[in-house]
Amino acid sequence: MTIYRATVSRVRPLTDTMVRITFAGDDVPAFVSTGVDDEYVRLFFPHGADRRELSLPVSSGSGWETPEGRPTAPVRTFTVRAARPEAAEIDIDFVLHDDGIAGPWAAAARPGDPLGLNAPTGLYDPPADLARQFLVCDLTGLPALARILENTPQGVVTRAVVEVPDERSVQPLPAHPRAKVTWTYGGNGHGPSRLAELVTAAVPPHAELAGTYIWVAGETTALRSVRKHLRKTLALPTERFKVVGYWAPGGESWSARYKALPADVKAELAALWDDPQGDLEDVTITYEEQLTRLGL
Structure with a gap:
């Protein structure tokens, strides 16, 4: 597994709760996009107070290891909002919050700040007969949902439901002629997640699901009952849905x-x-x- 080095080239606030950071660098052209709409990468952050001091691990078979005597870089997983290998750039949208490593780092990001990342992996995998899809996520799933909407074929009917903390977190999404997006407020660490309730309302028992694909992303513990609903209650084959836990309280x-x-x-x-x-x-x-x- 190769770990690439990139640096911040641009920082663009999207809403009060999310910022888009563009990364560039000599290694970025080697970054190969999977072409899958919810592809994710692991980001390797500076280990201490000096934002420019980055201790990257080295490849070790299918994984990585920190060279002896070097500090270990904190690792977090993020969705790629856009990949432009020909321009040596990628965009990653960060949720701003005070806890952990990534949120505070993103809030203070400036051009020139270094970061490590690995090659992406994609999960969104609709079947060949896709005619309709249900997309449900919280704030952390917005970058993937936006990219999915960008690339959804014109004839596919899309019903998207997004749970964000409040109206300040609503952002413009790519237009699609047959897509309807509903915003709801709550969850996201500010209250109990309603993702399970939202999925059950969007896809109730006995729903007609021929030609349908369901993608759900967000708070990991809230998605446990979602997975059971889709697999056990609705008895969906696994190729008809994807449930992705992005974070845990x-x-x-x-x-x-x-x-x-x-x-x-x-x-x-x-x-x-x-x-x-x-x-x-x-x-x-x-x-x-x-x-x-x-x-x-």
Whole structure:
């Protein structure tokens, strides 16, 4: 896995809660876009107070490792809003918030700030007979949703529902002749997420779903019941939907609580993925049910 080095070339506020940062650099032309609308990359941030001091890991097979004696770069995952390899640029939209690594970094970003990133991976994968799609997300899913709308074929009917903190977070989205976008306020760390409720309302039991694809992205824990609704209640085949967890409330404390689990419990959870029996979405549901029982 190659880690590329890029630098901030432009910073553009989009709303009170989101900023678009354009990255450029000699390595960026080597960045190969998958062409998939919700492709994501891992971003490697400066490890300390000096924004210009970047300790990038090196490739290690399919992963990466930090050279001995070097500090470890914090890593976060983000959606690529736009990729322009021919111009040696990519755009990434950041949600602004005070917690963690990425939000405060983005709020203070200036041209010349360095960052590391790897090659992208895409998830949005509608079937060949796509005639209609439901897109539901919170604020973190907006960059992917916008890119999906940009590239949706003209004849596809699209129903999009977006949960943002408040009206200050609403932003213009690409126009599509057969798309309807509904904005709703709440969730996003400012209150309980309504993503599960929104998906159930948009795609109720016994809905006619021939030629339909469903894409849902946002708060990870809120999407557990969404995945069960789509897979178990609606009995959808996995090629008809994609559920993508982008973030978790108190992500740092969640990781600490997971690491504190007894070794045998962590081994049991890991064993679900060692030799998965059945469809991976079903395995994911089992895994998430166990996490819920553990209070995670």
